[in-house]
Every structure is written in structure tokens, then in C-alpha cells.
Amino acid sequence: xxxxxxxxxxxxxxxxxxxxxxxxxxxxxxxxxxxxxxxxxxxxxxxxxxxxxxxxxxxxxxxxxxxxxxxxxxxxxxxxxxxxxxxxxxxxxxxxxxxxxxxxxxxxxxxxxxxxxxxxxxxxxxxxxxxxxxxxxxxxxxxxxxxxxxxxxxxxxxxxxxxxxxxxxxxxxxxxxxxxxxxxxxxxxxxxxxxxxxxxxxxxxxxxxxxxxxxxxxxxxxxxxxxxxxxxxxxxxxxxxxxxxxxxxxxxx
Amino acid sequence: xxxxxxxxxxxxxxxxxxxxxxxxxxxxxxxxxxxxxxxxxxxxxxxxxxxxxxxxxxxxxxxxxxxxxxxxxxxxxxxxxxxxxxxxxxxxxxxxxxxxxxxxxxxxxxxxxxxxxxxxxxxxxxxxxxxxxxxxxxxxxxxxxxxxxxxxxxxxxxxxxxxxxxxxxxxxxxxxxxxxxxxxxxxxxxxxxxxxxxxxxxxxxxxxxxxxxxxxxxxxxxxxxxxxxxxxxxxxxxxxxxxxxxxxxxxxx
Numbered sequence: 001x002x003x004x005x006x007x008x009x010x011x012x013x014x015x016x017x018x019x020x021x022x023x024x025x026x027x028x029x030x031x032x033x034x035x036x037x038x039x040x041x042x043x044x045x046x047x048x049x050x051x052x053x054x055x056x057x058x059x060x061x062x063x064x065x066x067x068x069x070x071x072x073x074x075x076x077x078x079x080x081x082x083x084x085x086x087x088x089x090x091x092x093x094x095x096x097x098x099x100x101x102x103x104x105x106x107x108x109x110x111x112x113x114x115x116x117x118x119x120x121x122x123x124x125x126x127x128x129x130x131x132x133x134x135x136x137x138x139x140x141x142x143x144x145x146x147x148x149x150x151x152x153x154x155x156x157x158x159x160x161x162x163x164x165x166x167x168x169x170x171x172x173x174x175x176x177x178x179x180x181x182x183x184x185x186x187x188x189x190x191x192x193x194x195x196x197x198x199x200x201x202x203x204x205x206x207x208x209x210x211x212x213x214x215x216x217x218x219x220x221x222x223x224x225x226x227x228x229x230x231x232x233x234x235x236x237x238x239x240x241x242x243x244x245x246x247x248x249x250x251x252x253x
Numbered sequence: 254x255x256x257x258x259x260x261x262x263x264x265x266x267x268x269x270x271x272x273x274x275x276x277x278x279x280x281x282x283x284x285x286x287x288x289x290x291x292x293x294x295x296x297x298x299x300x301x302x303x304x305x306x307x308x309x310x311x312x313x314x315x316x317x318x319x320x321x322x323x324x325x326x327x328x329x330x331x332x333x334x335x336x337x338x339x340x341x342x343x344x345x346x347x348x349x350x351x352x353x354x355x356x357x358x359x360x361x362x363x364x365x366x367x368x369x370x371x372x373x374x375x376x377x378x379x380x381x382x383x384x385x386x387x388x389x390x391x392x393x394x395x396x397x398x399x400x401x402x403x404x405x406x407x408x409x410x411x412x413x414x415x416x417x418x419x420x421x422x423x424x425x426x427x428x429x430x431x432x433x434x435x436x437x438x439x440x441x442x443x444x445x446x447x448x449x450x451x452x453x454x455x456x457x458x459x460x461x462x463x464x465x466x467x468x469x470x471x472x473x474x475x476x477x478x479x480x481x482x483x484x485x486x487x488x489x490x491x492x493x494x495x496x497x498x499x500x501x502x503x504x505x506x
Binding site: 002003114151157159160161232242247 | 367444457458494497
């Protein structure tokens with residue numbers, strides 16, 4: 001398996017054809033997985049925004065007040081309004097806002113970026129990352145899979161890692177159910193989140209800083225040929241961590 | 254960057270010299286990252302165990318009873334005793350046991366495997382995965398990094414992915430602090446969990462089933478040359494998810 005970053009991509013702006021820009025810079029082949037950072041998908045889709053665009057409602061003012069008290073740092077209620085507008089549900093609001101996006105991804109501030117925004121105040125996640133992945137994939141000529149990635153923190157472990165927020169041309173997970181181990185026993189670990197593992201691989205190459213390269217290709221992992229499911233995000237009914245956080249209070253810290 | 258699995262490894266048993274077995278099958282070069290599944294490290298270190306080895310104490314009986322009620326499946330209190338003996342702390346006990354191992358990793362059943370055990374009832378995680386990584390690294394000739402990996406589920410997202418539980422010869426995280434984005438703004442996402450991203454990459458290659466290959470090499474990501482920190486596991490004081498789960502109850506589901 002090989003992984004490489006697409007070189008020499010210019011700064012991306014609204015209306016740019018990402019698929020064409022990738023095709024010009026890489027000889028893709030059937031079975032490649034093309035991983036595109038959500039930042040450049042958002043820029044191409046015109047998802048940059050300015051704080052002045054947002055008028056905070058009473059819920060945003062209330063959350064901003066609580067967050068300011070909890071963190072002892074000033075919080076712009078217009079920013080909270082932007083997060084609320086991007087969120088389908090809130091998991092927690094202090095000491096940071098963790099929100100479920102329309103796409104199902106759970107991210108701090110609903111995945112809104114305040115760095116690498118291309119000069120705007122904010123960069124929102126793509127409106128429908130699956131549709132974004134579909135569009136990029138349809139424009140690429142060989143039979144590839146496309147994954148739109150983000151970086152995200154996680155419980156128990158420090159640091160961010162790449163995750164998938166939209167994908168096309170491959171299942172989200174690889175299913176080992178019914179397979180047996182070397183002793184013939186049925187496997188316990190049965191569902192592997194391959195799109196997230198591919199996003200993590202890409203993040204090793206793409207980097208965060210000003211030298212960052214936002215598109216990577218993984219070759220030799222034929223995502224389209226694996227058996228699996230398209231379900232990556234947990235149902236709230238069975239997501240114990242989400243339930244626990246919703247019943248938890250930061251007060252007292 | 255390239256990633257490949259080490260071919261033709263035999264079934265590993267107690268006392269086997271993993272480093273020698275890897276050296277014989279791959280021409281490693283300086284800067285390689287060698288990723289070894291904890292299952293084979295455990296087998297080489299004689300960490301297979303049998304349920305008959307465990308005598309359940311009153312805490313194990315109590316947890317087994319509660320788990321049996323919650324899951325409506327029979328739970329062997331000897332298994333719970335094994336988990337308690339491997340755990341430094343419990344995060345939750347229903348509807349599954351989530352435990353902190355001595356090494357700091359938070360895993361279901363303290364990471365004890367019941368498949369791919371090499372014929373035993375149980376396979377415990379390596380006693381000190383960092384020391385295991387150090388030992389393997391010292392025996393390998395070129396200047397490589399070594400990561401001991403496991404697979405683990407996570408909140409919000411379905412499926413398992415590879416994670417690091419021990420490492421040697423590289424930092425756990427890559428530090429982007431103080432670096433700026435293309436607009437010259439300081440980055441928000443500042444710490445990247447590179448050992449986990451490398452473990453995820455390896456897991457794409459190694460697989461879970463009977464054809465699984467438990468050792469992989471990532472070439473072209475020079476872990477030893479990056480700046481970062483060795484801290485990967487969150488402090489319980491600032492791990493909100495751990496706190497929330499410890500205060501949460503499965504009752505009512």
C-alpha cells in the first residue's frame with residue numbers, strides 16, 4: 001500500500017473544480033482512494049463565513065454566557081450562533097461545545113474552523129460531505145473512492161487524528177462478521193472503520209500548517225472491493241457516551 | 254509513504270524473538286516504523302491465560318451479576334476477575350466493562366482478547382507495552398521506531414480502528430503549536446496523535462481474520478524526526494468523557 005500527497009495545489013476558492021485540479025496533478029488508477037480535507041471542499045463550495053453574517057438568538061447568548069463563565073475566556077455569541085446553525089443536536093456546551101452535524105459527525109464547534117479559513121472569520125464544514133464526495137468522484141475518471149476528511153479529538157486519548165465525514169465509492173466499514181480466527185473461533189472484533197483508518201493515514205501526510213497539502217491518495221487498498229456497511233455514526237439511542245455527556249455537568253470544575 | 258505487511262510469520266508462541274522473526278523477513282531501513290499487533294507481543298511474552306487460573310472475588314461476582322442482568326447473557330465471573338486484575342480503574346461496568354489498563358489505555362474488558370488467543374481461553378495485553386516496544390526496537394538493527402498496536406471501539410462512531418498502546422523511538426504526538434496557517438493565524442488543532450494514525454494505517458493491512466498478518470512497516474514517515482510529546486493518555490482530571498461515564502448509569506435501558 002502506498003500513500004502520497006498531491007503536490008502543488010494552489011489556495012482553493014469558491015467554484016474551484018477540485019477533481020480537475022487533482023486529475024491534473026496525479027495519475028490516478030482504478031482502486032485508488034482519494035482523501036480530500038474538508039477545508040478545501042468547504043472553500044470550493046463557498047462555505048467561508050463572517051461573524052458579521054450571524055445575529056445571535058437568545059439560545060446563542062445563553063450558551064455563550066455559560067461558556068464564558070466556564071472557560072473564563074471571552075466568547076462571541078455570533079460564533080455560538082454559527083455553531084447552533086450548523087448543529088443538529090448539542091452533546092455538551094461546557095467547557096467546549098460538542099455538536100452533532102447534519103451529516104452525523106460529532107465535532108467540537110460543529111466542525112467550524114477558525115484557522116486555515118482562507119481569510120474569512122470562519123470555515124463551515126461542507127453542507128453534505130457525502131454529496132461532496134459523490135461529486136468529486138463522478139468527475140474523476142478512473143474508478144476511485146473519495147473520502148472527505150476532518151481532524152477531531154477523542155475521549156481517553158490526547159491529540160487529534162484524521163476522521164472521515166463523507167465518502168463515496170466504498171463502504172464506511174469492513175465487516176469481519178462470521179470470519180474465524182486461526183483457531184477457528186468466531187471473531188469478537190467484527191467491524192473495522194476503514195474510512196477512518198484511511199483518513200488517519202492521509203492525515204500523516206497532509207499536515208496542518210502553512211505547508212499543508214490537503215489531498216492525499218492511498219493506492220493498493222481497494223476500498224471498492226471490500227464487504228461492509230455505510231453506517232459510521234452511532235445511533236443516539238445506543239451511544240452511551242453521548243447519553244452520559246448529555247447528563248453530565250461541567251459545574252464544579 | 255509506503256506500508257506493507259511482513260509476510261509468512263508463523264504462529265507466535267512464548268519466548269519467540271519477534272524482532273528476529275521480523276528482521277529475517279524484511280529489509281528494514283533507518284526511519285521505518287514497525288507496527289506489531291499486541292496479540293503477537295502477548296503471545297511471545299506468554300500472556301495467554303485460562304479461566305481456570307482465576308478465582309473470582311466478591312467484586313468480580315458482583316460485577317458479573319450486574320453485567321448478566323444488563324445484557325441478559327451469561328457472564329463468567331472468572332472472566333470478570335481477569336479483567337479486574339488487568340485494570341487500574343474501571344470506567345463503566347454495564348452494558349460492557351470499560352477499564353483503564355496499567356499502561357493508560359482505556360479498553361473494553363481491559364483489552365483482554367477471547368479470539369486469536371493461540372488456543373488459550375484468554376490473551377491478556379502485554380504487561381508493559383512500552384517496555385515491549387523498547388525491547389523489540391533494541392533488537393532491530395536499523396534505527397526504527399516500534400509501535401505496539403491494539404484495535405478499539407470509540408464513542409460517536411461505529412467500528413474498531415487501530416490504536417497505539419506502546420511505542421519506542423518516536424514521540425506519541427506531533428506538535429503543531431506555534432505554527433501558523435496559510436493566512437498567518439495560529440493553528441487551533443495543535444497536537445496530532447501520530448502513533449494512533451500509524452496504528453490505523455497498519456490495521457488496514459493486518460486484518461483480523463485467520464489470514465491476518467500481525468506486523469506491518471510504514472516507510473517514509475520518519476517518526477524519530479518529528480517534534481512532539483510522549484503523552485497520549487488523558488489525565489482523568491481533564492477527561493470529561495471518563496468523568497461523565499463514571500457518573501452515568503445503564504439502568505433504564
